[in-house]
Amino acid sequence: MSFIKKICFLLVLSLVACTAVSGDDNMDDTVKVRINDEVFNVVLENNSATEELIKALEKGNVTVNATEYGGFEKVGELGFSLPSYDENINTEPGDIVLYQQDKISLFYGSHSWSYTKLGKIDNISSNELKEVLGPDNVTLVFSLE
Numbered sequence: 001m002s003f004i005k006k007i008c009f010l011l012v013l014s015l016v017a018c019t020a021v022s023g024d025d026n027m028d029d030t031v032k033v034r035i036n037d038e039v040f041n042v043v044l045e046n047n048s049a050t051e052e053l054i055k056a057l058e059k060g061n062v063t064v065n066a067t068e069y070g071g072f073e074k075v076g077e078l079g080f081s082l083p084s085y086d087e088n089i090n091t092e093p094g095d096i097v098l099y100q101q102d103k104i105s106l107f108y109g110s111h112s113w114s115y116t117k118l119g120k121i122d123n124i125s126s127n128e129l130k131e132v133l134g135p136d137n138v139t140l141v142f143s144l145e
Contacts (some may be wrong), residue, residue, distance in 0.1 A: 025029075031057060033096075033121065034141040035132050042096060042142075044119040049082040049098050053118065056142045058081065064104045064140040072109030074138055078102050084116040091115070093126035106140060108133050 030041045031054070044050040056062055066076035073091075081101040091097065091107040097115035098104050105115070108130040121129065 006106065010143060029054065030122070031119070032143045032145060034143070035138060037133075038132055040124060041122040042119040043122050047085065047116070049116050050118055052082050052142070053142075062126050062142045064135065064142070066104070066106065066140050067137045068135065069105075070111065071131060072111050073105045073107045073142070074133055075099065075103055075105040078104050082116075086114040086116050088112065088114050089117060092120075093129050094121035094124055096120065104140065106133070 029044045029050070031044060032039050033042050034040075044054075054061075064076040064078060066074035069075045078098075079102075082098055084098055084101045089097075090112045091105075091110055093108050093110070095107045096118045097105050097107070098118055099113075099115055104118070106121075108126060124132075124138070
């Protein structure tokens with residue numbers, strides 16, 4: 001093998017090793033949320049709130065008893081606080097946000113307010129989500145599995 005080929009091989013090997021060690025800087029972790037009998041993937045944001053949420057989920061499922069609010073969301077007490085960095089955002093159906101550091105809101109409609117975004121339910125339409133959530137209170141069970 002020529003000297004140039006050896007150097008190229010070592011560079012590629014180094015890049016592969018660095019990638020394996022450092023991981024992906026874009027957090028694309030997912031968690032599950034069970035709503036009634038249906039389970040959905042939640043694609044998480046990359047922030048300190050989701051890092052702490054994952055730590056809580058490593059100890060066990062997190063259950064949120066959510067009530068109807070405003071005709072566009074279900075909101076409930078988390079049972080503990082998470083770090084927040086609230087910013088004014090326009091929510092969309094499927095968005096899951098942290099409100100006042102200890103409440104979780106799951107949106108089936110849109111709203112604009114100051115929240116810390118936690119994630120978004122993957123691959124569900126607003127109509128499907130509204131049907132799953134129904135008009136009454138709902139239990140949201142977050143898990144790693």
